[in-house]
Amino acid sequence: MKSMLRSGIVGLALLAGVATAPVLRAQANKPAKIKASAIRVEMIHSDEIKLPAEFQVSLYEDLIQQLEKKGGFQHIYRQGDRNAEKVADLVILHSTVTGFKKGNEELRQVTTVAGATSIKLHCVFKDKEGKALLESDVTGNVRFFGGNLRATYDFAKKTAQIAHDSFSPTAGT
Amino acid sequence: MRAELQRVLFVGFLAAFSPWTLATFAQQPEVPVKVVQIMGLTGVKNKTGGKLTVDGGNLHFVHGAAKVDVATASMEDVVTGADSQRIIHGTLGSIGLMAAPYGSGRFLSLFRSKLDTLTVKYRDADGGLHGVIFMMPVGKAEVIKKELLAQGAHTTAPEEAANAGASSPAAKEQKQ
Numbered sequence: 627m628k629s630m631l632r633s634g635i636v637g638l639a640l641l642a643g644v645a646t647a648p649v650l651r652a653q654a655n656k657p658a659k660i661k662a663s664a665i666r667v668e669m670i671h672s673d674e675i676k677l678p679a680e681f682q683v684s685l686y687e688d689l690i691q692q693l694e695k696k697g698g699f700q701h702i703y704r705q706g707d708r709n710a711e712k713v714a715d716l717v718i719l720h721s722t723v724t725g726f727k728k729g730n731e732e733l734r735q736v737t738t739v740a741g742a743t744s745i746k747l748h749c750v751f752k753d754k755e756g757k758a759l760l761e762s763d764v765t766g767n768v769r770f771f772g773g774n775l776r777a778t779y780d781f782a783k784k785t786a787q788i789a790h791d792s793f794s795p796t797a798g799t
Numbered sequence: 800m801r802a803e804l805q806r807v808l809f810v811g812f813l814a815a816f817s818p819w820t821l822a823t824f825a826q827q828p829e830v831p832v833k834v835v836q837i838m839g840l841t842g843v844k845n846k847t848g849g850k851l852t853v854d855g856g857n858l859h860f861v862h863g864a865a866k867v868d869v870a871t872a873s874m875e876d877v878v879t880g881a882d883s884q885r886i887i888h889g890t891l892g893s894i895g896l897m898a899a900p901y902g903s904g905r906f907l908s909l910f911r912s913k914l915d916t917l918t919v920k921y922r923d924a925d926g927g928l929h930g931v932i933f934m935m936p937v938g939k940a941e942v943i944k945k946e947l948l949a950q951g952a953h954t955t956a957p958e959e960a961a962n963a964g965a966s967s968p969a970a971k972e973q974k975q
Contacts, residue, residue, distance in 0.1 A: 669920075669928060678883035679876070679918040680837075683930030687839045704927035775837075 659794035660759055662717040664701035665693060666710045670747070672723040684775050685721070685747070688782035696786040700795055717759065717793055720750045721785070724763070743768045743777045749785055751792070760792050832939045836860060837916075839931035840867050841923075851933060853946040858919070869931070873921045874952035879940040880916035882956035915940040919947075 670677075670685045693702050703710035710716055725746035744767045751760040766781025831850035838845045840860060849862035857868045917933045917940040933940075948954060 669930075676886060678880075678886075679878040679920075680880065680883065680916050680932050683839060683918050683920065683932055684837075686928075687930050687932075691838075704923075704929065706922060707925050707927035709925055 660717075660792060661796065662715050662793040663699065663795040664703060664710065664713045664715070665699045665717045665719055665751075665789065665793070666703040666705065666707065667693065668705045668718060668720050670721050670723060675723050675726050677723055677726070681745075681775075681778065684778040685723075685745075685781060688778045689719075689721070689785060692779075692782040692786035693789060696790045698790040698793060698795075714754075715795075716754050717789075718752045718754070719785075719789070720752065721747045724748050725765075745777045745781060747781060747785075749788070751789070760788075762788055764788070831861070832935055832943060834860075834917075834933045834935040834939075836862075837932040837934055839929055840869075841929065843867055851935070851943060853943060853950060856950050858943075858947060869919070869921055871947050871950040871952040873923075874919055874947060875922065875928075876918075876920040876956075877944050877947050877952050877954045878918045878956050879944050881941065882954075883916075883918075886956065913937060917943055919952075 667686065667690050670682050670689075672682060690702060690704065693699065701709075701713065703713075703716075723745065725744075727742070727744040744765055746763060746765045749762050749764055750758050752758050762785075764781055764784050766777040766779070766784070768776035768780060831852045834849060834851045836843050836845075836847045836849060840847075843849075843860065843862065843865065847862050849860050852859045852861075853871070856871050858871060858874075860867045860869075913936070914934050915937045917935065919931045919933075921929050921931070923929060935943075944954070
């Protein structure tokens with residue numbers, strides 16, 4: 627009986643080890659974060675696709691709100707903020723709209739499978755000298771409920787997560 | 800004496816109801832406009848209802864006891880929903896969109912047709928760029944925009960196409 631209990635515990639320990647191994651390996655393989663104590667968000671550019679002013683502002687403001695909410699930076703500056711110039715390890719986020727797929731709020735509400743709106747942006751995180759540190763294509767979607775502005779929120783949330791995962795005020799953490 | 804009085808009343812009536820006078824009255828937002836601040840105003844939560852006025856070189860947003868002022872001189876761009884549609888679709892496209900029911904291809908319009916938007920980009924004291932979106936009843940955004948421009952704000956939207964719209968082929972057809 628005692629030996630059965632012992633083998634059971636050993637088995638459980640082995641199972642736990644097998645289950646946690648990939649997670650630990652992933653953590654070990656995770657690239658080190660880039661040191662940056664502050665970020666400056668530039669206004670969203672839309673060279674090829676004509677974007678309504680309210681959509682452009684919504685993307686910009688949502689992005690700042692989500693970066694503040696997510697944390698990870700000591701300061702979040704807006705485009706043109708003079709205080710950002712004093713920060714040595716500043717990261718500047720440039721976002722350009724590269725795609726827009728038309729959606730339909732009514733169709734979304736009725737079918738819940740059709741009428742999705744999506745907006746695609748190319749995000750480049752640069753240092754003060756203009757060197758690109760990280761580039762990523764981010765898509766904001768609104769699939770089920772909500773107006774078209776919900777797509778800007780989705781984009782902002784994803785981009786803030788990328789920034790949080792890639793940068794840290796203390797290097798190599 | 801009676802004829803003179805009648806003449807004075809007639810001239811007064813004409814002056815009071817002339818298109819010029821009516822247009823001047825129409826552009827004065829003496830009454831605060833009920834709006835919803837969608838996002839962007841510092842210290843105000845998203846989707847907060849309030850009242851908007853333009854006075855003394857400032858845009859005032861009042862919500863209960865809270866009051867936020869933005870100097871018109873700091874405004875770099877004031878754009879209405881109609882301006883956005885005109886920029887994207889052109890004047891004729893905007894007219895077509897106005898006629899189209901919601902959901903029949905109006906993919907870029909963010910709000911329902913009975914509501915208008917006013918988007919303002921302005922700089923804070925440190926030079927930081929802010930963007931604010933207000934939602935209000937149709938027609939009010941244009942009035943507030945004109946008032947802001949008169950008090951020192953700027954816009955990147957091309958000259959209002961109201962005149963262009965009136966002289967467009969579609970408008971001419973309707974007139975005939």
